[in-house]
Amino acid sequence: MFVIKRLLFVLLVVWSASTITFFIPRISDINPIRERFAELARLGGFSAGELEKIVESYSKAFGLDKPLMQQYFDYIGGVMTLDFGVSLNKFPKTVLMLIAESLPWTIGLILVTTILSFVIGNLVGALAAWPLSPKWVRGVSTSFILFQGVPPVLLAILLIFFVAFKLNILPIAGAYSIGTVPDFTFEFLLDVARHQILPGIALIFGSLGTWVLSMRGMGITIQGEDYVIFAEHKGLSSYTIFKDYYLRNALLPQVTALALALGNVITSAIVVETIFGLPGLGFVLITAIRSNDFLVIYGIVLFITIAVAVLMALVELLYPLLDPRVRQGQE
Amino acid sequence: MINYFKRNISLTIGLGLLIFLILFTLHGLLTVEFKQAYPLAVRPKQPPSLKYLFGTDFFGRDLYTAMVVGVWQTAIIGLLAGAAGTIIGIVLGFISAYFSGLVDVVIKFICQILTPIPAFLIQVVIASSIDKRDVTIITMAVVVFLLSWMAPTLVIRSQVLSMRERQFVAVAKLSGMNSLEIIFKEIFPNLLPFIAAAFVAQVFQAVFASFYLAVIGLGPLREPLLGNTIWAAQSQSAFFNGWWWWPVGPSVAMILILGSLALINMGLDEMANPRIRNKE
Numbered sequence: 001m002f003v004i005k006r007l008l009f010v011l012l013v014v015w016s017a018s019t020i021t022f023f024i025p026r027i028s029d030i031n032p033i034r035e036r037f038a039e040l041a042r043l044g045g046f047s048a049g050e051l052e053k054i055v056e057s058y059s060k061a062f063g064l065d066k067p068l069m070q071q072y073f074d075y076i077g078g079v080m081t082l083d084f085g086v087s088l089n090k091f092p093k094t095v096l097m098l099i100a101e102s103l104p105w106t107i108g109l110i111l112v113t114t115i116l117s118f119v120i121g122n123l124v125g126a127l128a129a130w131p132l133s134p135k136w137v138r139g140v141s142t143s144f145i146l147f148q149g150v151p152p153v154l155l156a157i158l159l160i161f162f163v164a165f166k167l168n169i170l171p172i173a174g175a176y177s178i179g180t181v182p183d184f185t186f187e188f189l190l191d192v193a194r195h196q197i198l199p200g201i202a203l204i205f206g207s208l209g210t211w212v213l214s215m216r217g218m219g220i221t222i223q224g225e226d227y228v229i230f231a232e233h234k235g236l237s238s239y240t241i242f243k244d245y246y247l248r249n250a251l252l253p254q255v256t257a258l259a260l261a262l263g264n265v266i267t268s269a270i271v272v273e274t275i276f277g278l279p280g281l282g283f284v285l286i287t288a289i290r291s292n293d294f295l296v297i298y299g300i301v302l303f304i305t306i307a308v309a310v311l312m313a314l315v316e317l318l319y320p321l322l323d324p325r326v327r328q329g330q331e
Numbered sequence: 332m333i334n335y336f337k338r339n340i341s342l343t344i345g346l347g348l349l350i351f352l353i354l355f356t357l358h359g360l361l362t363v364e365f366k367q368a369y370p371l372a373v374r375p376k377q378p379p380s381l382k383y384l385f386g387t388d389f390f391g392r393d394l395y396t397a398m399v400v401g402v403w404q405t406a407i408i409g410l411l412a413g414a415a416g417t418i419i420g421i422v423l424g425f426i427s428a429y430f431s432g433l434v435d436v437v438i439k440f441i442c443q444i445l446t447p448i449p450a451f452l453i454q455v456v457i458a459s460s461i462d463k464r465d466v467t468i469i470t471m472a473v474v475v476f477l478l479s480w481m482a483p484t485l486v487i488r489s490q491v492l493s494m495r496e497r498q499f500v501a502v503a504k505l506s507g508m509n510s511l512e513i514i515f516k517e518i519f520p521n522l523l524p525f526i527a528a529a530f531v532a533q534v535f536q537a538v539f540a541s542f543y544l545a546v547i548g549l550g551p552l553r554e555p556l557l558g559n560t561i562w563a564a565q566s567q568s569a570f571f572n573g574w575w576w577w578p579v580g581p582s583v584a585m586i587l588i589l590g591s592l593a594l595i596n597m598g599l600d601e602m603a604n605p606r607i608r609n610k611e
Contacts, residue, residue: 009444017448021456028460149593150586151539153546157561157582165570172570213597263449271543275565286547289459297459301452309447 006313017305018079021298022072033058035292036088062086082306084299089291095299098284105175106280109196110269113203114258120204121211122254126246128212129219132238144212152206152268156275159198171195173277199276203269207261214257218250252323259315262308270304342598348591352402359399367393368400368555379576386576388560389567394580397555402584404468404556408541411472412479413534420483420529427484428491429514439488442481450478451543458549466551475540482536483529490525494518524603531599535592542585557581 034055041051059065062085066074078084084095121144127133128141147155164172176182176191222228222245231241273282281300288296336343366372370390379386385394427438457474458466494500495518503517544550545558548566552559564578 012444013447016444017453020448020453024457025460028462145597146590148597149535149590151542151589153543154582154586154589157578158586160570161575161579165575173568263447263451267449267451267543271546274547282547285455289455289548294459298456301456304452305448308449312447 003317006316010309010313013309014079014302014306015076018076018302019072021301022075025294025298026068031055033062033064033088035294039292079302079306082303084302085295087288087293087296089288089293089296095296098296099281099300099303102280102284105278106269106273106282109199109203109273109278109280110266113200113269114207114265116200117204117207118211118254118258121208122215122247122250124208125212125215126219126242126250128216129223130242130246131223132242141212142216145209145216147205148209148213150206150209152202153271153275155206156199156202156272159202160275163198170198173275175278195276195278199272199278202272206268206272207265210257210261211254215250215254218253219246222246222249252319255315255318255322259312262311266304266308339598339601341594342602345591345594345596345598348587349595352587352591356399356402356406359395360403363393363396363399365396365400367396369553376574378574385580386574388563388577389569389574390563392555394560394576397560398557398580398584401555401557401560401581402588404554405538405541405585405588407468408472408475409534409538411469412476412537412541413530415472415476416479416533416537417483417526417530419480420533421487421526423480423484424487425491425514428488428495429510435488438484442485445478445481446485451540453478454540454544455547455549458544463552466549468551468554468556471541471544471551471556472537474544475537479533479536479540483533486525486529487522490522491518494521524599528596528599528603531592531596535589535596538588538592557585 034051037051037054037058064071082096084099087093087095087098090098124141124144127137128144130138133141160172164170171177171194175195176188177195180188180191182188228241228245231245270280270282270285273280274286277283281304284296285300287293288300370392373383373387373391373393375387375389375391377383377387383393383395385398387393388397423438427435454474454477457477458471461470461474500513500517503513508516541550541556542558545556546562546565548562550556550559550562558581560581561578564574567574567577569575569577
């Protein structure tokens with residue numbers, strides 16, 4: 001029952017997102033096809049009459065001459081089957097193909113940085129609240145909260161400036177050195193890893209502050225609880241109390257927060273990718289924006305929305321595994 | 332008063348930073364020539380010097396002037412979108428919580444459906460649907476506001492719900508106040524700290540969102556908005572060409588703006604819920 005409810009919710013979210021992306025461009029008077037070909041016309045000329053003809057035939061090919069409701073149902077049907085249409089700019093390629101090509105880069109970056117920042121942030125936050133940690137540890141870890149106000153993008157630019165530009169230790173941008181051929185050799189993978197360090201650090205530190213702040217808050221609340229005092233009097237080692245009482249209790253709310261933050265995590269990763277010129281989803285998005293490739297923009301937006309909604313639902317299905325109290329509530 | 336500021340360090344530092352930024356911008360607005368924030372006004376590609384405090388960019392803009400105008404425009408977007416979002420949030424939150432029933436269910440449901448959709452992406456859709464020549468500071472504020480009223484609505488709603496059950500409201504009802512009187516005389520004043528916190532959070536979100544939009548090239552391209560300057564620098568590969576001052580200046584300004592707002596927000600949170608205060 002719970003699963004069906006969550007699934008319905010995911011469908012509703014995806015439906016409303018695709019309805020918004022369907023109607024907003026149609027409210028505005030911009031015609032994506034005309035916009036794209038007018039740009040081509042400016043660059044290397046065909047006459048206005050020809051432009052109209054091209055726009056007309058393309059509109060037909062994309063089904064834009066059908067009645068609005070028909071278009072809408074086709075569109076929703078397409079979104080539900082992950083068919084987002086064709087790229088105007090790289091014509092024979094579909095939007096899904098473009099996404100599939102760039103997705104591995106983005107997933108790799110997001111997976112590694114999110115896990116690291118979640119783990120480090122929660123540990124640091126717990127240390128900041130823990131009464132037994134030395135004063136300097138508490139001071140240092142509390143100061144990590146300051147990262148909360150700094151978006152990863154700005155961190156990225158400062159990192160490029162200090163580490164790549166001034167010290168010249170790491171590359172400024174790109175996914176691999178110019179002139180290397182993508183290949184599965186050890187040198188190439190090392191090269192790729194070197195290029196991922198700065199974006200990785202920017203994303204990890206950019207989202208660290210949130211985890212430190214909320215974990216510290218929870219740690220402070222737990223301190224006064226009777227069961228912690230009882231555990232201390234029982235003579236449990238401080239390591240056990242830290243691990244099983246502080247971290248364990250904060251796990252469920254923190255995982256919930258992680259699910260809620262997914263949208264922000266992905267957005268930040270995408271914008272950071274554009275700063276570093278990494279060939280992930282962000283790069284495809286910014287190229288599409290530059291070249292007025294509207295179906296690609298909408299496709300990426302919907303794809304990420306679907307991913308976020310599905311991931312959030314999956315995380316919620318994990319709750320019973322994480323917390324015995326939820327398990328009992330459902331039975 | 333002074334003692335309170337001593338205790339609430341994040342609020343003090345945040346307000347201090349904000350006052351510094353306001354003074355910087357006001358002083359700048361009174362002294363600079365606005366023309367210099369636009370292309371072809373000064374010698375291009377000059378590193379920071381006494382004449383050009385923050386250097387000049389590839390297009391011949393004085394980056395100090397650009398920063399003054401950019402911070403000012405960022406403030407306009409933040410305040411407009413923040414105020415609009417907070418007001419809508421207060422109105423919807425009150426309606427939803429006070430009258431409950433079907434209205435409450437509908438408003439809450441819409442908020443819950445829209446919340447998991449990454450707002451930034453919908454903003455990308457809206458911003459890219461506007462003709463690039465039509466994008467102005469005001470349209471940026473509208474785009475940002477359209478998807479940012481859900482959070483304050485839910486916050487205000489839950490606060491009104493909890494307040495409605497408190498004793499002073501019951502006393503007010505028994506003493507014959509009507510619901511409008513209760514809302515404005517009893518509940519509203521008690522909500523002020525929450526409204527202030529929600530407003531600062533909204534301004535933060537608006538500044539953040541408009542900055543991200545501008546960084547990926549969806550801002551008003553003619554204006555020297557901070558995000559636009561970074562976008563322009565990235566498009567011209569500023570770091571590869573050695574023009575480091577071009578993207579670094581606006582980044583530092585943005586860190587100061589967002590940092591001060593985040594600190595103020597943390598301070599206000601502490602003011603509104605004394606329970607999270609660190610017991611030391």
